[in-house]
Amino acid sequence: MPVQRTIRVYDRAEELYQAAAALVSEQLQTAINERGRALVAFSGGSLTAYLYPLLAGTPWREQIDWPLVSVLFADERYVPFDDAENTYRATRQTLLDHVPVQAEQVFPVPTYYREPEQAAAIYHQQTAALLAAHGGKFDVVLLGIGPDGHTASLFPHHPALATPADKLAVVVRDAPKPPPVRLSLTPTAFNAARSVVFIASGESKAAAVAAALTGPGNPHAQPTRLIQPEGGSLYWLVDRAAGRLL
Numbered sequence: 054m055p056v057q058r059t060i061r062v063y064d065r066a067e068e069l070y071q072a073a074a075a076l077v078s079e080q081l082q083t084a085i086n087e088r089g090r091a092l093v094a095f096s097g098g099s100l101t102a103y104l105y106p107l108l109a110g111t112p113w114r115e116q117i118d119w120p121l122v123s124v125l126f127a128d129e130r131y132v133p134f135d136d137a138e139n140t141y142r143a144t145r146q147t148l149l150d151h152v153p154v155q156a157e158q159v160f161p162v163p164t165y166y167r168e169p170e171q172a173a174a175i176y177h178q179q180t181a182a183l184l185a186a187h188g189g190k191f192d193v194v195l196l197g198i199g200p201d202g203h204t205a206s207l208f209p210h211h212p213a214l215a216t217p218a219d220k221l222a223v224v225v226r227d228a229p230k231p232p233p234v235r236l237s238l239t240p241t242a243f244n245a246a247r248s249v250v251f252i253a254s255g256e257s258k259a260a261a262v263a264a265a266l267t268g269p270g271n272p273h274a275q276p277t278r279l280i281q282p283e284g285g286s287l288y289w290l291v292d293r294a295a296g297r298l299l
């Protein structure tokens with residue numbers, strides 16, 4: 054089954070994030086209306102600063118039945134929950150603490166294990182169990198892209214890209230962007246999605262966005278190309294600056 058790809062370019066970052074909030078809330082609520090529940094994977098980085106505060110406010114907050122939403126994380130920096138770099142912490146502060154999501158339906162990466170491999174094994178299991186409870190698919194996976202082309206914590210040419218296809222979570226060591234130890238869901242996990250939404254804003258992302266979306270490309274150089282949810286939707290929402298080279 055082919056992937057349905059949609060690219061939307063917005064004049065300004067504000068319009069991009071408003072459109073992303075509208076799309077995500079519509080997709081989550083459609084899932085709830087059709088299947089009685091929704092499963093989402095959140096990324097960190099700029100989304101915590103610009104998208105999540107919108108989702109936490111009117112009108113988007115009221116448009117999602119948050120008690121019926123389960124939350125996983127697309128990736129996590131392997132630092133304690135109270136570290137400023139922790140994505141769960143940032144997502145809680147900007148979104149989850151402001152909406153009536155059920156605490157037991159939020160699944161942070163357990164960064165309190167001494168060995169990240171143990172956390173990855175547990176996160177694999179939790180992701181598999183949640184996917185099974187949601188018909189085998191995420192309803193929405195939200196992803197960013199770094200200026201170097203990384204998405205979640207999948208970095209270009211990194212050995213983590215060669216993770217066996219049956220693994221849903223992987224430890225990423227020696228990440229070129231700090232902090233160096235991370236945990237990421239894998240392309241296998243992201244491809245089990247009804248909708249994947251990439252969001253990119255700003256001139257620093259322009260080359261990476263163009264490399265991801267134009268020409269034949271190379272999935273090792275552009276890990277975003279590994280994410281092709283069969284039979285699902287793939288959205289790229291970018292502002293004019295990030296889409297300048299398209």
Ligand SMILES: O=C1O[C@H](COP(=O)(O)O)[C@@H](O)[C@H](O)[C@H]1O
Nearest residue numbers: 096097098099100197198199205
């Ligand atoms: O380190 C990370 O980077 C990517 C991109 O972040 P951005 O700030 O450039 O949007 C982010 O999606 C990922 O979750 C995060 O761990």
